[in-house]
Amino acid sequence: MLRALTRPVVYLVERWLPGPLILAIILTIIAAIAALTMTDTTPGELVMGWGEGLTGLLAFMTQVCLVLLLGYTLANTRPVHRLLTGIASVPRTPVAAYGFVTVVAGLASLISFGLGLVVGGVMAIEVARAAKERGMKLHYPLLVASGYSGFVIWHMGYSGSGPLNAATEGGAYTDLPGGLVDITRTTFSWWNITAAIVTLAVVTIAMMMLAPKKDEEIVTAPGRVFDRPGDGGDEARAGDSGLGDRAEGDAPAAVAGRTKRTPAEWVEGFRGFTTILGVFLGIYLVMYFGSNGFNLTLDIVNWTLLCLVLLLVGNARELAKLVAEGGHTVSEVLLQYPLYAGLIGMMGASGLTVIISEFFIDISTPGTLGFFAFLAAGLLNMFIPSGGGQFEVMAPLFAAPADALGVQQEVVIMAIAYGDQWTNMIQPFWAIPLLAVAGIKVREILGYTTVTLVLSGIVLGATMLLVGAG
Template identity: 50%
Template sequence: MFVVAAAAALITWGLGLVVGALMAREVAARGRGRGVQLHFPMLGASGFAGFVVWHMGYSASGPLTAATEGSFLTESLGGQTVPITETVFSTWNMLAAAATVLVVGLTLYLIAPRGETRIIELPAQKAEKQEVEAAPLETPADRLDASRVPTLLVGLALTVYLVRHFVLGGTLTLDIVNWSFLALILLLTRSAHELIALTAKAASNVGEILLQFPLYAGILGMMTATGLITVLSDALVSVSNPVTFGLFAFLAAGLVNFFVPSGGGQFAVQGPIMLSAGAELGVDPAVTIMAVSYGDQWTNMIQPFWAIPLLAIAGLKMRDILGYTTIVLIASGLVFAATLLLVSL
């Protein structure tokens, strides 16, 4: 299950969280129905653990920002961009992602509870599926909303635009990623009515995240205005050299992410500082970008902010999965640290 959640997270972080949560519930429900005892908190932790590789994949906000002309990282990159082929799609990053999935997957298998007395199953009431009745189509407007034609046409139009963009030599940027996911959503939904219903349902699961964004934005503002992020970053970087810089940038990013759990927001503040420091030491900017990316995804394993959607869907509490995700933090951290040291040699 972890492998599927990780694969989904590599496509986009939101898909990884939702797939992990839904799979945890479904696997637990089917196990209960067949009389197979499965430890539900472990399933939930495995679903969330897939999130530990999201910044190494297609929706990685830091690398995509660095590949976008005119972004806030352009000045720190000397007016240049860093192609996505040198960061997310580099050979060393893809090997690191595969190694992380392998090591974390093996770790989860080894720490899984065994023995009937230690297993906590999915409660019976949560295993029951709720049937949803379709609304009647009484007017032409209702029938149009329920038709596949409008979403299909718009989805196909966006697909044509994306194909044309790449045929003409366009590069992968954050905007293109967003457009590609919108096109995919429109092509996969059966009607505008279904799209609205799915959006409303999804919003109910992320409401707590939306409420916390102003709080974390305030923390980010305080850390930026007081220069605390600069102090933390400079303190770790000051003791590094061209070989160890990536490792210390990774640790600094992991520390900052615990207080500011936002990949884009963190890159806006910490990215330019790290890129400038790395340039002074002659470090490849691609290594610096991925070091900050690794740090951002790493400490999410003990940061409850991004676990909220999964916990809401699965019906778990953070304390139910924290022990397992802490071990995932340690295992994945070893892979990230080793990768950054090896690629800097």
């Protein structure tokens, strides 16, 4: 039945959904029309808000690009490739493969959202490769959708920007009613942990149930997915030749039989230099965690990935080669994130965000405030897909009504977090990095992630109602 319900959605999405770039432009136009008709903002003020907002995510964009590039590079170093190949061989049936990718991506997302995106894409590729070697056919769009579906619980985990913001001095809750809210009341509350487990279980079962039957069409992974980065350059990987990366103009020396490397070639192929830098960075990370505890930030995630890359890569030449090959994972991010930053600026300058939030506040009761905050956050996430940015906007709007209605602040904090992660399943902003790794288009997975949206929405919405009633 689930497959039957999904089929028309998949058809409509594949036929009518434009690419992420066009969708970002369409959302900008919709927000502009809404702002001009629902607020007293002038066209000039709207354009200024949009233009000044374009640079708002540049630092964050750089962090995300590094997560993707370093994650891709790490996954394709020889030791990690062998590990991933072994893990990817665990599922022995197509149904198990879809569930396996969902669970692995979900657990990684609970640690760090950036890690979850990279792992989701990489595991989809590695499981597809392992399945091909075993002669097992997998529906690749569903496999990638499974990896992205695991991302639906990221804001309930350790890197959840909303709860972390509410617990941090200088964050949104510093001057709000009740003051700072410790993460033991939000992220590590029993009801949030339970909701995360139930949500991941429900989504995993759904992805397994969507597995095509033998008589249904199966779209296998594109050929480029099976092209291992660095193929044909093993001499550079091993650092035992130094001639692997030479241009055609250097061929005469090779033809002449020169096998002795020049000093420059020896330096580039010597593993010790990358290892020394990796050890140096590792010492810094040990000192950081010793002083700050297990406090993960995007920067620390990036330096951890870089440390592992430096320690595991064969030499500097291999590192440069893998980074160059991984450049495709960040190209769309570099173009589209500024557009969403401009959209955020437009929403803030016009006051449209406040209007939407106040509508849901006005119809709320003590028992339903959390639920309506969840819906409001889900709607706003379509236009402000940055979890931290959205929380900064919404938290001050819902904190005062929560205090007046006697609702615990942790309820609205997690409601905003839940709404933000929920509609990511149909908002391609966060799918862009994962799809860049996996090598397919958003329209190929959105029919399946719409199922994730519906089922996770039921669990998350019910959680807010139950907690609100308690």
